[in-house]
Amino acid sequence: MSKTFDIAVIGATGLIGETLLMVLDEREFPVGNLYPLSAGEAGSQVAAFGERNLRVRAVETFDFATVALVFLLEPLAAAQLARIEAAGCALVDLTGSLSAQQAPCVVAGVNSQAAAAGRWLRSPLPAVVALASVLGTLRQVLGLQRVTVTACLAVSSRGRDGIEELARQTAQLLNARPVEPQLFDRQVAFNLLARASAEMPDGHARDERRLAGELGEVLGAPQLPVAVTCVQAPVFFGDSLAVSLLCDEPVDLPVVRHCLEDAAELELVEQGDYPTAVGDALGQDLVYVGRVRAGLQDPRELNLWIASDNVRKGSALNAVQLAELLLKHTL
Amino acid sequence: MSKTFDIAVIGATGLIGETLLMVLDEREFPVGNLYPLSAGEAGSQVAAFGERNLRVRAVETFDFATVALVFLLEPLAAAQLARIEAAGCALVDLTGSLSAQQAPCVVAGVNSQAAAAGRWLRSPLPAVVALASVLGTLRQVLGLQRVTVTACLAVSSRGRDGIEELARQTAQLLNARPVEPQLFDRQVAFNLLARASAEMPDGHARDERRLAGELGEVLGAPQLPVAVTCVQAPVFFGDSLAVSLLCDEPVDLPVVRHCLEDAAELELVEQGDYPTAVGDALGQDLVYVGRVRAGLQDPRELNLWIASDNVRKGSALNAVQLAELLLKHTL
Incomplete structure (x- = not known):
């Protein structure tokens, strides 16, 4: 034995x-x-x-x-x-x-x-598991100068209480009753909250500073500029990240797609399609990536969308x- | 007369x-x-x-x-x-x-x-009205090198049909019935869709290209790099924009806040607070701005959050x- x-x-x-x-x-x-x-x-x-x-x-x-x-x-x-x-x-x-x-x-x-x-x-943070999985992979083929991410977090990042509150607020609104926020500081149903945790004196939220710090630590790049907004979204499960990267060189999209396709822990959805937290990532061990595209004006820019199960995968x-x-x- | x-x-x-x-x-x-x-x-x-x-x-x-x-x-x-x-x-x-x-x-x-x-x-686009109002103001005190925006759009950007579909999908889910997407290509209730309009062969969505083009035209800066993701959010009214700017010089936050406060068409919410589409922007003629903060690593970075009524103001x-x-x- x-x-x-x-x-x-x-x-x-x-x-x-x-x-x-x-x-x-x-x-x-x-x-x-x-x-x-x-x-x-x-x-x-x-x-x-x-x-x-x-x-x-x-x-x-x-x-x-x-x-x-x-x-x-x-x-x-x-x-x-x-x-x-x-x-x-x-x-x-x-x-x-x-x-x-x-x-x-x-x-x-x-x-x-x-x-x-x-x-x-x-x-x-679950969003760092998703983001670092993608950026760690991409670093094989490109050099990162700057990372900008809008991380739309599920209410399950606040545990069962978050889930219950979104369900309760939604039912209140659909029944034309007044919303009574408890866990969240205001109406989260049919709304987006501009931060998902307490704000510090410098204006950054606690989880934004944590995300940037942990990402830099995991990538071994503590000086890499990371601009992050953590948004509380009216989604039960799954984080969605809109990511824009500034790279050292013009981005070679076929190489980028090939690199993402080859990564065992990633699922690159085909062009024209995109993954969502609810439809794809939920309950999965993979991080989903889509909307891979270069910049409109700057060929060194790479934009993508990431969906990942915050509770299971993250x-x-x-x-x-x-x-x-x-x-x-x-x- | x-x-x-x-x-x-x-x-x-x-x-x-x-x-x-x-x-x-x-x-x-x-x-x-x-x-x-x-x-x-x-x-x-x-x-x-x-x-x-x-x-x-x-x-x-x-x-x-x-x-x-x-x-x-x-x-x-x-x-x-x-x-x-x-x-x-x-x-x-x-x-x-x-x-x-x-x-x-x-x-x-x-x-x-x-x-x-x-x-x-x-x-x-309504999001351009909001964004250009803020950036046009900020340009009085800083030079823009790069704009990155995640624009989370309300379903009312698709008219009454969008509103009806979010309400219908939400009710179906709360009653544990299967969701039947019609106008949107998949479940938008309790979810975020990685694009809000058709995708073009280069991977950009129609409204993303339109947003970047119109913003450059309005600001008289067609070469300004604008990275944009338009997200379809489960929100009835009001666009929410997470914006990160790269400026020519280190950002002087008190000067930035003063400049935003002085603009007649903007409402800067106080530090520690933040505006939302539903709670603040709805039915208003002002564009709401909050979460104003410098970069964590790069002092030339300026981050902010914008909420604006897409139907009325935008x-x-x-x-x-x-x-x-x-x-x-x-x-």
Whole structure:
């Protein structure tokens, strides 16, 4: 019998946690005991893993010495993180709460080599998984001078509460009732919100700064100018990215298309067609790319559209792939 | 009694036509007789103008010698256009079917002086009215090297049919029934479509090429690189634009904000807040601007967000303002 690893999943019952457990099972990750944990009240929650129903426990009283690997889907207080570190666990963070010093940011297939550097890894924003997959591929055939991206994020980036609120607001509007925003700061149904997270004093939103920082880290190009607007869209699942790249040289479109076609983790839709979050990306392990075109005035410009499942591909799958890298290098 | 002008409105009963008649009335344009026309079957349609209900007539049998000014909201066959020209009418085109040679493209307050050049004028895409209003203002304090815009267009850019289809698709989905796309090529409810018009062989969509061309014409900068993606959003009214500008020099944000604040046709929302199509722009004559911020890595980058009512501000109001310019220069 081959070796198995005991695992703790902190935040196992959320949208991403549920999908993470499914992907661990699907990919036959060598899981021994699996402990679903909650940073808050565990109550009587249960998490499904394969055919097992597992009771959720509280982080505070959990003995991390009993597991080899932790998936962090809820931010923890520093004292709890210190306990995980002291127990010598490997860790995959999806919360964005760890620094680059604590754990390198890794997108599987783009900078997998960075996973050899430590026992703790950060999985970036779902939009970064999609964007880095495409840009990491394109860098084989072109040099990037500048990246501009409008990232239209699904409400599921705010978890189940986001989904419930879009559904509730939509039903209120269709029934000509007043909209009552709760999670979002205003009407998101039949609207677009100009930012998807809190704004900082310099005018950038938290997730915009995070996106640019993580993209630069994953591509190993921290100086690459990245202009980013994260828009909250009235879409349940799937991020859509409108991307414009300025390249070193005039873009050779057939070479670009050939390069995108060859990438195992990408699906390039044929010319004249385009992918959407709902129609293509939903539930898929691939990042969808379309609308590939040069600039109207500047031949060094390359424009494209990316659709990707934020919960599965952008979060759960990359996290499990990072765990597979830890398995290879560290565990 | 002051002079009045007899006017024909071709496409008077559509969403834009209805609003155009309202704006003509509100702004007390000196209308004598008003003739609502239809390029197709006029049937028994009636258009409301002020307190009058006017029967819609067919273009084919209308004598254009009886009017001084024509608003063109539906594309016409060349023979009908020739009749309007032969009758010596002034014309404001909103269809995008005329060339720059036939009529200059004008945004009131941006390149109003171009309206003196002829009797026929083109009103551009609503997104161009919004974008040119902002960029025309900003050019007072900065030099533009490059414009990148993701224009998320409301379904009302496709008229009443667009509105009905988004409502129908949304209701179908909320009732767990299959979606039946008709006007749009796929599910637009709870989704984002990567283009809002037909794609040309070079991969650009028709409205993307039109947007870039009209913007360059209005700004008098046809060589300015404009990267544009027009996205069809599940929004009933109001265009939202995520804009990134590359400028000649590092951006002085206080100067930029002051310049935007001073512009009569713009409303700059305060820092920390942001405008939306539904919450701010709807029914307004102003273009709303927010999320003004410099680049994260490049101080020559300026990012902002624009929301504007595509039907009123972007179409009907600009068309009436062009008619006012014709009144001053030509009629």
